[in-house]
Amino acid sequence: MQTNLQFPNLDTARLTLNTLTIDDNDGLFSIFSDQAVVKFYNIEAFTSKQQSLDLIDFFNQRFKQQEGIRWAIRLKETGELIGTCGFNSFNSKMHNAVIGYEFASDHWGKGYATEALNAIIALVYSDNSPFGELYRIQADTMLGNNASESVLKKLGFKQEGIRRASGFWKNQYHDLTCFGLLKPEFTPR
Ligand SMILES: CC(C)(COP(=O)(O)OP(=O)(O)OC[C@H]1O[C@@H](n2cnc3c(N)ncnc32)[C@H](O)[C@@H]1OP(=O)(O)O)[C@@H](O)C(=O)NCCC(=O)NCCS
Known part of the structure:
Protein backbone atom coordinates (compact mmCIF):
# COMPACT_ATOMS: atom_id res chain seq x y z
CA MET A 1 0.00 0.00 0.00
CA GLN A 2 1.03 3.62 -0.47
CA THR A 3 2.17 5.38 2.67
CA ASN A 4 -0.30 8.01 4.02
CA LEU A 5 -3.00 6.55 1.81
CA GLN A 6 -6.20 8.61 1.63
CA PHE A 7 -9.32 6.52 2.09
CA PRO A 8 -10.50 5.78 -1.48
CA ASN A 9 -14.18 6.73 -1.79
CA LEU A 10 -16.08 5.04 -4.61
CA ASP A 11 -19.34 5.65 -6.47
CA THR A 12 -21.48 3.18 -8.38
CA ALA A 13 -24.83 3.67 -10.07
CA ARG A 14 -26.80 3.26 -6.84
CA LEU A 15 -24.19 3.23 -4.07
CA THR A 16 -21.60 5.36 -2.34
CA LEU A 17 -18.69 3.55 -0.71
CA ASN A 18 -16.71 5.47 1.89
CA THR A 19 -15.30 5.24 5.39
CA LEU A 20 -17.22 4.07 8.47
CA THR A 21 -17.57 6.56 11.30
CA ILE A 22 -19.04 6.34 14.80
CA ASP A 23 -22.23 7.88 13.35
CA ASP A 24 -22.73 4.50 11.64
CA ASN A 25 -22.97 2.66 14.93
CA ASP A 26 -26.75 2.21 14.96
CA GLY A 27 -26.76 1.04 11.34
CA LEU A 28 -23.86 -1.35 11.83
CA PHE A 29 -25.38 -2.75 15.01
CA SER A 30 -28.64 -3.39 13.19
CA ILE A 31 -26.75 -5.38 10.50
CA PHE A 32 -24.59 -7.42 12.89
CA SER A 33 -27.35 -8.12 15.41
CA ASP A 34 -29.33 -9.95 12.70
CA GLN A 35 -29.00 -13.76 13.03
CA ALA A 36 -29.51 -14.14 9.29
CA VAL A 37 -26.48 -11.97 8.51
CA VAL A 38 -24.05 -13.78 10.84
CA LYS A 39 -25.39 -17.29 10.16
CA PHE A 40 -22.25 -18.19 8.17
CA TYR A 41 -19.83 -16.06 10.24
CA ASN A 42 -17.38 -16.97 12.95
CA ILE A 43 -19.17 -14.63 15.37
CA GLU A 44 -22.49 -14.64 17.20
CA ALA A 45 -25.07 -11.92 16.50
CA PHE A 46 -24.18 -8.71 18.35
CA THR A 47 -26.17 -7.96 21.48
CA SER A 48 -24.57 -4.64 22.45
CA LYS A 49 -23.80 -1.43 20.59
CA GLN A 50 -20.33 -1.47 22.12
CA GLN A 51 -19.56 -4.45 19.85
CA SER A 52 -20.42 -2.51 16.69
CA LEU A 53 -18.48 0.49 17.97
CA ASP A 54 -15.46 -1.77 18.52
CA LEU A 55 -15.89 -3.16 15.02
CA ILE A 56 -15.83 0.33 13.47
CA ASP A 57 -12.62 1.01 15.37
CA PHE A 58 -11.16 -2.35 14.29
CA PHE A 59 -11.92 -1.68 10.61
CA ASN A 60 -10.50 1.84 10.77
CA GLN A 61 -7.35 0.74 12.65
CA ARG A 62 -6.77 -1.98 10.09
CA PHE A 63 -6.80 0.64 7.35
CA LYS A 64 -4.45 2.93 9.33
CA GLN A 65 -2.03 0.03 9.82
CA GLN A 66 -2.34 -0.67 6.06
CA GLU A 67 -3.39 -4.25 6.73
CA GLY A 68 -6.82 -4.11 5.08
CA ILE A 69 -9.75 -1.87 4.22
CA ARG A 70 -13.51 -1.87 4.89
CA TRP A 71 -15.92 0.43 3.10
CA ALA A 72 -19.31 1.54 4.37
CA ILE A 73 -21.87 0.91 1.63
CA ARG A 74 -24.62 3.53 1.47
CA LEU A 75 -27.64 4.02 -0.75
CA LYS A 76 -27.05 7.12 -2.85
CA GLU A 77 -30.70 8.11 -2.65
CA THR A 78 -31.10 8.09 1.13
CA GLY A 79 -27.60 7.78 2.58
CA GLU A 80 -28.71 4.66 4.50
CA LEU A 81 -25.90 2.30 5.53
CA ILE A 82 -26.82 -1.05 3.95
CA GLY A 83 -23.62 -3.03 4.38
CA THR A 84 -19.85 -3.13 4.43
CA CYS A 85 -17.25 -4.72 2.22
CA GLY A 86 -13.52 -4.74 1.78
CA PHE A 87 -10.30 -6.66 1.98
CA ASN A 88 -9.66 -8.38 5.30
CA SER A 89 -5.98 -8.66 4.51
CA PHE A 90 -3.47 -7.77 1.83
CA ASN A 91 -0.34 -9.83 1.29
CA SER A 92 1.77 -7.38 -0.66
CA LYS A 93 4.65 -9.85 -0.98
CA MET A 94 2.39 -12.51 -2.52
CA HIS A 95 0.21 -9.97 -4.42
CA ASN A 96 -3.03 -11.31 -2.99
CA ALA A 97 -5.94 -10.22 -0.81
CA VAL A 98 -8.93 -11.73 0.98
CA ILE A 99 -12.35 -10.18 0.37
CA GLY A 100 -15.24 -9.90 2.87
CA TYR A 101 -18.76 -8.40 2.82
CA GLU A 102 -22.22 -8.38 4.36
CA PHE A 103 -25.47 -6.54 3.75
CA ALA A 104 -28.60 -5.76 5.78
CA SER A 105 -31.03 -8.61 5.12
CA ASP A 106 -33.87 -6.28 4.09
CA HIS A 107 -31.70 -5.24 1.14
CA TRP A 108 -30.72 -8.72 -0.09
CA GLY A 109 -31.51 -9.82 -3.62
CA LYS A 110 -31.34 -6.36 -5.21
CA GLY A 111 -27.90 -6.77 -6.76
CA TYR A 112 -26.18 -4.46 -4.26
CA ALA A 113 -23.45 -6.95 -3.29
CA THR A 114 -22.55 -7.59 -6.91
CA GLU A 115 -22.48 -3.83 -7.60
CA ALA A 116 -20.31 -2.94 -4.60
CA LEU A 117 -17.84 -5.82 -4.95
CA ASN A 118 -17.45 -5.11 -8.65
CA ALA A 119 -16.38 -1.55 -7.75
CA ILE A 120 -13.80 -2.52 -5.12
CA ILE A 121 -12.32 -5.27 -7.28
CA ALA A 122 -12.12 -2.89 -10.26
CA LEU A 123 -10.20 -0.47 -8.02
CA VAL A 124 -7.62 -2.95 -6.75
CA TYR A 125 -7.13 -4.49 -10.20
CA SER A 126 -6.78 -1.10 -11.92
CA ASP A 127 -3.39 0.05 -13.17
CA ASN A 128 -3.29 2.84 -10.58
CA SER A 129 -4.47 0.80 -7.62
CA PRO A 130 -3.51 2.51 -4.33
CA PHE A 131 -2.83 -0.94 -2.87
CA GLY A 132 0.08 -1.89 -5.11
CA GLU A 133 0.24 -4.86 -7.44
CA LEU A 134 -2.42 -7.52 -6.76
CA TYR A 135 -2.96 -10.66 -8.84
CA ARG A 136 -5.29 -12.81 -6.75
CA ILE A 137 -8.38 -12.19 -4.61
CA GLN A 138 -9.60 -15.00 -2.40
CA ALA A 139 -12.96 -15.59 -0.76
CA ASP A 140 -13.91 -18.32 1.70
CA THR A 141 -17.52 -19.35 2.06
CA GLY A 161 -11.85 -26.60 -3.70
CA ILE A 162 -12.94 -27.27 -0.18
CA ARG A 163 -10.55 -26.88 2.72
CA ARG A 164 -11.82 -29.45 5.18
CA ALA A 165 -12.27 -28.39 8.82
CA SER A 166 -10.27 -25.23 8.18
CA GLY A 167 -12.46 -23.15 10.49
CA PHE A 168 -13.44 -23.66 14.11
CA TRP A 169 -16.17 -21.56 15.68
CA LYS A 170 -19.54 -21.93 17.40
CA ASN A 171 -17.99 -25.07 18.92
CA GLN A 172 -17.52 -27.00 15.72
CA TYR A 173 -15.19 -27.43 12.74
CA HIS A 174 -16.30 -25.98 9.41
CA ASP A 175 -15.34 -26.90 5.88
CA LEU A 176 -14.71 -23.79 3.81
CA THR A 177 -15.10 -23.49 0.06
CA CYS A 178 -12.23 -21.53 -1.45
CA PHE A 179 -12.91 -19.17 -4.36
CA GLY A 180 -10.27 -17.24 -6.30
CA LEU A 181 -10.34 -14.48 -8.89
CA LEU A 182 -7.12 -13.75 -10.79
CA LYS A 183 -6.51 -10.31 -12.27
CA PRO A 184 -6.70 -11.38 -15.95
CA GLU A 185 -9.97 -13.20 -15.27
CA PHE A 186 -11.78 -10.07 -14.07
CA THR A 187 -13.92 -8.03 -16.44
CA PRO A 188 -15.59 -5.06 -14.73
CA ARG A 189 -19.39 -5.27 -15.07
C1 LIG B 1 -24.21 -12.89 0.39
C2 LIG B 1 -24.83 -11.50 0.38
C3 LIG B 1 -23.74 -10.48 0.58
C4 LIG B 1 -25.48 -11.27 -0.99
O1 LIG B 1 -25.96 -9.92 -1.03
P1 LIG B 1 -27.03 -9.45 -2.11
O2 LIG B 1 -26.98 -7.96 -2.17
O3 LIG B 1 -28.33 -10.11 -1.84
O4 LIG B 1 -26.39 -10.06 -3.43
P2 LIG B 1 -26.89 -9.82 -4.95
O5 LIG B 1 -28.31 -9.35 -4.94
O6 LIG B 1 -25.88 -8.99 -5.65
O7 LIG B 1 -26.80 -11.28 -5.56
C5 LIG B 1 -27.33 -12.38 -4.84
C6 LIG B 1 -27.45 -13.55 -5.77
O8 LIG B 1 -27.63 -14.72 -4.98
C7 LIG B 1 -28.78 -15.38 -5.39
N1 LIG B 1 -29.30 -16.03 -4.21
C8 LIG B 1 -29.85 -15.46 -3.13
N2 LIG B 1 -30.19 -16.40 -2.23
C9 LIG B 1 -29.81 -17.58 -2.77
C10 LIG B 1 -29.89 -18.92 -2.34
N3 LIG B 1 -30.39 -19.24 -1.14
N4 LIG B 1 -29.41 -19.90 -3.16
C11 LIG B 1 -28.88 -19.60 -4.36
N5 LIG B 1 -28.77 -18.33 -4.83
C12 LIG B 1 -29.25 -17.35 -4.04
C13 LIG B 1 -29.67 -14.31 -5.96
O9 LIG B 1 -30.65 -14.85 -6.82
C14 LIG B 1 -28.65 -13.46 -6.69
O10 LIG B 1 -28.26 -14.03 -7.91
P3 LIG B 1 -28.91 -13.53 -9.32
O11 LIG B 1 -28.60 -12.06 -9.46
O12 LIG B 1 -28.20 -14.36 -10.35
O13 LIG B 1 -30.38 -13.79 -9.21
C15 LIG B 1 -25.91 -11.35 1.47
O14 LIG B 1 -26.79 -12.43 1.37
C16 LIG B 1 -25.34 -11.30 2.88
O15 LIG B 1 -25.02 -10.22 3.38
N6 LIG B 1 -25.25 -12.45 3.54
C17 LIG B 1 -24.77 -12.52 4.95
C18 LIG B 1 -23.29 -12.23 5.09
C19 LIG B 1 -22.44 -13.19 4.28
O16 LIG B 1 -22.74 -14.37 4.20
N7 LIG B 1 -21.36 -12.66 3.70
C20 LIG B 1 -20.46 -13.44 2.88
C21 LIG B 1 -19.54 -14.27 3.68
S1 LIG B 1 -18.56 -15.32 2.63
Whole structure:
Protein backbone atom coordinates (compact mmCIF):
# COMPACT_ATOMS: atom_id res chain seq x y z
CA MET A 1 0.00 0.00 0.00
CA GLN A 2 1.03 3.62 -0.47
CA THR A 3 2.17 5.38 2.67
CA ASN A 4 -0.30 8.01 4.02
CA LEU A 5 -3.00 6.55 1.81
CA GLN A 6 -6.20 8.61 1.63
CA PHE A 7 -9.32 6.52 2.09
CA PRO A 8 -10.50 5.78 -1.48
CA ASN A 9 -14.18 6.73 -1.79
CA LEU A 10 -16.08 5.04 -4.61
CA ASP A 11 -19.34 5.65 -6.47
CA THR A 12 -21.48 3.18 -8.38
CA ALA A 13 -24.83 3.67 -10.07
CA ARG A 14 -26.80 3.26 -6.84
CA LEU A 15 -24.19 3.23 -4.07
CA THR A 16 -21.60 5.36 -2.34
CA LEU A 17 -18.69 3.55 -0.71
CA ASN A 18 -16.71 5.47 1.89
CA THR A 19 -15.30 5.24 5.39
CA LEU A 20 -17.22 4.07 8.47
CA THR A 21 -17.57 6.56 11.30
CA ILE A 22 -19.04 6.34 14.80
CA ASP A 23 -22.23 7.88 13.35
CA ASP A 24 -22.73 4.50 11.64
CA ASN A 25 -22.97 2.66 14.93
CA ASP A 26 -26.75 2.21 14.96
CA GLY A 27 -26.76 1.04 11.34
CA LEU A 28 -23.86 -1.35 11.83
CA PHE A 29 -25.38 -2.75 15.01
CA SER A 30 -28.64 -3.39 13.19
CA ILE A 31 -26.75 -5.38 10.50
CA PHE A 32 -24.59 -7.42 12.89
CA SER A 33 -27.35 -8.12 15.41
CA ASP A 34 -29.33 -9.95 12.70
CA GLN A 35 -29.00 -13.76 13.03
CA ALA A 36 -29.51 -14.14 9.29
CA VAL A 37 -26.48 -11.97 8.51
CA VAL A 38 -24.05 -13.78 10.84
CA LYS A 39 -25.39 -17.29 10.16
CA PHE A 40 -22.25 -18.19 8.17
CA TYR A 41 -19.83 -16.06 10.24
CA ASN A 42 -17.38 -16.97 12.95
CA ILE A 43 -19.17 -14.63 15.37
CA GLU A 44 -22.49 -14.64 17.20
CA ALA A 45 -25.07 -11.92 16.50
CA PHE A 46 -24.18 -8.71 18.35
CA THR A 47 -26.17 -7.96 21.48
CA SER A 48 -24.57 -4.64 22.45
CA LYS A 49 -23.80 -1.43 20.59
CA GLN A 50 -20.33 -1.47 22.12
CA GLN A 51 -19.56 -4.45 19.85
CA SER A 52 -20.42 -2.51 16.69
CA LEU A 53 -18.48 0.49 17.97
CA ASP A 54 -15.46 -1.77 18.52
CA LEU A 55 -15.89 -3.16 15.02
CA ILE A 56 -15.83 0.33 13.47
CA ASP A 57 -12.62 1.01 15.37
CA PHE A 58 -11.16 -2.35 14.29
CA PHE A 59 -11.92 -1.68 10.61
CA ASN A 60 -10.50 1.84 10.77
CA GLN A 61 -7.35 0.74 12.65
CA ARG A 62 -6.77 -1.98 10.09
CA PHE A 63 -6.80 0.64 7.35
CA LYS A 64 -4.45 2.93 9.33
CA GLN A 65 -2.03 0.03 9.82
CA GLN A 66 -2.34 -0.67 6.06
CA GLU A 67 -3.39 -4.25 6.73
CA GLY A 68 -6.82 -4.11 5.08
CA ILE A 69 -9.75 -1.87 4.22
CA ARG A 70 -13.51 -1.87 4.89
CA TRP A 71 -15.92 0.43 3.10
CA ALA A 72 -19.31 1.54 4.37
CA ILE A 73 -21.87 0.91 1.63
CA ARG A 74 -24.62 3.53 1.47
CA LEU A 75 -27.64 4.02 -0.75
CA LYS A 76 -27.05 7.12 -2.85
CA GLU A 77 -30.70 8.11 -2.65
CA THR A 78 -31.10 8.09 1.13
CA GLY A 79 -27.60 7.78 2.58
CA GLU A 80 -28.71 4.66 4.50
CA LEU A 81 -25.90 2.30 5.53
CA ILE A 82 -26.82 -1.05 3.95
CA GLY A 83 -23.62 -3.03 4.38
CA THR A 84 -19.85 -3.13 4.43
CA CYS A 85 -17.25 -4.72 2.22
CA GLY A 86 -13.52 -4.74 1.78
CA PHE A 87 -10.30 -6.66 1.98
CA ASN A 88 -9.66 -8.38 5.30
CA SER A 89 -5.98 -8.66 4.51
CA PHE A 90 -3.47 -7.77 1.83
CA ASN A 91 -0.34 -9.83 1.29
CA SER A 92 1.77 -7.38 -0.66
CA LYS A 93 4.65 -9.85 -0.98
CA MET A 94 2.39 -12.51 -2.52
CA HIS A 95 0.21 -9.97 -4.42
CA ASN A 96 -3.03 -11.31 -2.99
CA ALA A 97 -5.94 -10.22 -0.81
CA VAL A 98 -8.93 -11.73 0.98
CA ILE A 99 -12.35 -10.18 0.37
CA GLY A 100 -15.24 -9.90 2.87
CA TYR A 101 -18.76 -8.40 2.82
CA GLU A 102 -22.22 -8.38 4.36
CA PHE A 103 -25.47 -6.54 3.75
CA ALA A 104 -28.60 -5.76 5.78
CA SER A 105 -31.03 -8.61 5.12
CA ASP A 106 -33.87 -6.28 4.09
CA HIS A 107 -31.70 -5.24 1.14
CA TRP A 108 -30.72 -8.72 -0.09
CA GLY A 109 -31.51 -9.82 -3.62
CA LYS A 110 -31.34 -6.36 -5.21
CA GLY A 111 -27.90 -6.77 -6.76
CA TYR A 112 -26.18 -4.46 -4.26
CA ALA A 113 -23.45 -6.95 -3.29
CA THR A 114 -22.55 -7.59 -6.91
CA GLU A 115 -22.48 -3.83 -7.60
CA ALA A 116 -20.31 -2.94 -4.60
CA LEU A 117 -17.84 -5.82 -4.95
CA ASN A 118 -17.45 -5.11 -8.65
CA ALA A 119 -16.38 -1.55 -7.75
CA ILE A 120 -13.80 -2.52 -5.12
CA ILE A 121 -12.32 -5.27 -7.28
CA ALA A 122 -12.12 -2.89 -10.26
CA LEU A 123 -10.20 -0.47 -8.02
CA VAL A 124 -7.62 -2.95 -6.75
CA TYR A 125 -7.13 -4.49 -10.20
CA SER A 126 -6.78 -1.10 -11.92
CA ASP A 127 -3.39 0.05 -13.17
CA ASN A 128 -3.29 2.84 -10.58
CA SER A 129 -4.47 0.80 -7.62
CA PRO A 130 -3.51 2.51 -4.33
CA PHE A 131 -2.83 -0.94 -2.87
CA GLY A 132 0.08 -1.89 -5.11
CA GLU A 133 0.24 -4.86 -7.44
CA LEU A 134 -2.42 -7.52 -6.76
CA TYR A 135 -2.96 -10.66 -8.84
CA ARG A 136 -5.29 -12.81 -6.75
CA ILE A 137 -8.38 -12.19 -4.61
CA GLN A 138 -9.60 -15.00 -2.40
CA ALA A 139 -12.96 -15.59 -0.76
CA ASP A 140 -13.91 -18.32 1.70
CA THR A 141 -17.52 -19.35 2.06
CA MET A 142 -19.17 -21.77 4.45
CA LEU A 143 -20.98 -24.69 2.86
CA GLY A 144 -24.59 -23.67 2.28
CA ASN A 145 -23.92 -19.95 1.76
CA ASN A 146 -25.43 -20.13 -1.70
CA ALA A 147 -26.17 -16.42 -2.03
CA SER A 148 -22.53 -15.56 -1.39
CA GLU A 149 -21.34 -18.22 -3.85
CA SER A 150 -23.74 -16.86 -6.44
CA VAL A 151 -22.33 -13.32 -6.05
CA LEU A 152 -18.75 -14.58 -6.35
CA LYS A 153 -19.51 -16.60 -9.48
CA LYS A 154 -21.27 -13.62 -11.09
CA LEU A 155 -18.06 -11.63 -10.56
CA GLY A 156 -15.92 -14.32 -12.19
CA PHE A 157 -14.53 -16.11 -9.12
CA LYS A 158 -13.71 -19.76 -9.68
CA GLN A 159 -14.42 -22.43 -7.09
CA GLU A 160 -11.05 -23.95 -6.27
CA GLY A 161 -11.85 -26.60 -3.70
CA ILE A 162 -12.94 -27.27 -0.18
CA ARG A 163 -10.55 -26.88 2.72
CA ARG A 164 -11.82 -29.45 5.18
CA ALA A 165 -12.27 -28.39 8.82
CA SER A 166 -10.27 -25.23 8.18
CA GLY A 167 -12.46 -23.15 10.49
CA PHE A 168 -13.44 -23.66 14.11
CA TRP A 169 -16.17 -21.56 15.68
CA LYS A 170 -19.54 -21.93 17.40
CA ASN A 171 -17.99 -25.07 18.92
CA GLN A 172 -17.52 -27.00 15.72
CA TYR A 173 -15.19 -27.43 12.74
CA HIS A 174 -16.30 -25.98 9.41
CA ASP A 175 -15.34 -26.90 5.88
CA LEU A 176 -14.71 -23.79 3.81
CA THR A 177 -15.10 -23.49 0.06
CA CYS A 178 -12.23 -21.53 -1.45
CA PHE A 179 -12.91 -19.17 -4.36
CA GLY A 180 -10.27 -17.24 -6.30
CA LEU A 181 -10.34 -14.48 -8.89
CA LEU A 182 -7.12 -13.75 -10.79
CA LYS A 183 -6.51 -10.31 -12.27
CA PRO A 184 -6.70 -11.38 -15.95
CA GLU A 185 -9.97 -13.20 -15.27
CA PHE A 186 -11.78 -10.07 -14.07
CA THR A 187 -13.92 -8.03 -16.44
CA PRO A 188 -15.59 -5.06 -14.73
CA ARG A 189 -19.39 -5.27 -15.07
C1 LIG B 1 -24.21 -12.89 0.39
C2 LIG B 1 -24.83 -11.50 0.38
C3 LIG B 1 -23.74 -10.48 0.58
C4 LIG B 1 -25.48 -11.27 -0.99
O1 LIG B 1 -25.96 -9.92 -1.03
P1 LIG B 1 -27.03 -9.45 -2.11
O2 LIG B 1 -26.98 -7.96 -2.17
O3 LIG B 1 -28.33 -10.11 -1.84
O4 LIG B 1 -26.39 -10.06 -3.43
P2 LIG B 1 -26.89 -9.82 -4.95
O5 LIG B 1 -28.31 -9.35 -4.94
O6 LIG B 1 -25.88 -8.99 -5.65
O7 LIG B 1 -26.80 -11.28 -5.56
C5 LIG B 1 -27.33 -12.38 -4.84
C6 LIG B 1 -27.45 -13.55 -5.77
O8 LIG B 1 -27.63 -14.72 -4.98
C7 LIG B 1 -28.78 -15.38 -5.39
N1 LIG B 1 -29.30 -16.03 -4.21
C8 LIG B 1 -29.85 -15.46 -3.13
N2 LIG B 1 -30.19 -16.40 -2.23
C9 LIG B 1 -29.81 -17.58 -2.77
C10 LIG B 1 -29.89 -18.92 -2.34
N3 LIG B 1 -30.39 -19.24 -1.14
N4 LIG B 1 -29.41 -19.90 -3.16
C11 LIG B 1 -28.88 -19.60 -4.36
N5 LIG B 1 -28.77 -18.33 -4.83
C12 LIG B 1 -29.25 -17.35 -4.04
C13 LIG B 1 -29.67 -14.31 -5.96
O9 LIG B 1 -30.65 -14.85 -6.82
C14 LIG B 1 -28.65 -13.46 -6.69
O10 LIG B 1 -28.26 -14.03 -7.91
P3 LIG B 1 -28.91 -13.53 -9.32
O11 LIG B 1 -28.60 -12.06 -9.46
O12 LIG B 1 -28.20 -14.36 -10.35
O13 LIG B 1 -30.38 -13.79 -9.21
C15 LIG B 1 -25.91 -11.35 1.47
O14 LIG B 1 -26.79 -12.43 1.37
C16 LIG B 1 -25.34 -11.30 2.88
O15 LIG B 1 -25.02 -10.22 3.38
N6 LIG B 1 -25.25 -12.45 3.54
C17 LIG B 1 -24.77 -12.52 4.95
C18 LIG B 1 -23.29 -12.23 5.09
C19 LIG B 1 -22.44 -13.19 4.28
O16 LIG B 1 -22.74 -14.37 4.20
N7 LIG B 1 -21.36 -12.66 3.70
C20 LIG B 1 -20.46 -13.44 2.88
C21 LIG B 1 -19.54 -14.27 3.68
S1 LIG B 1 -18.56 -15.32 2.63
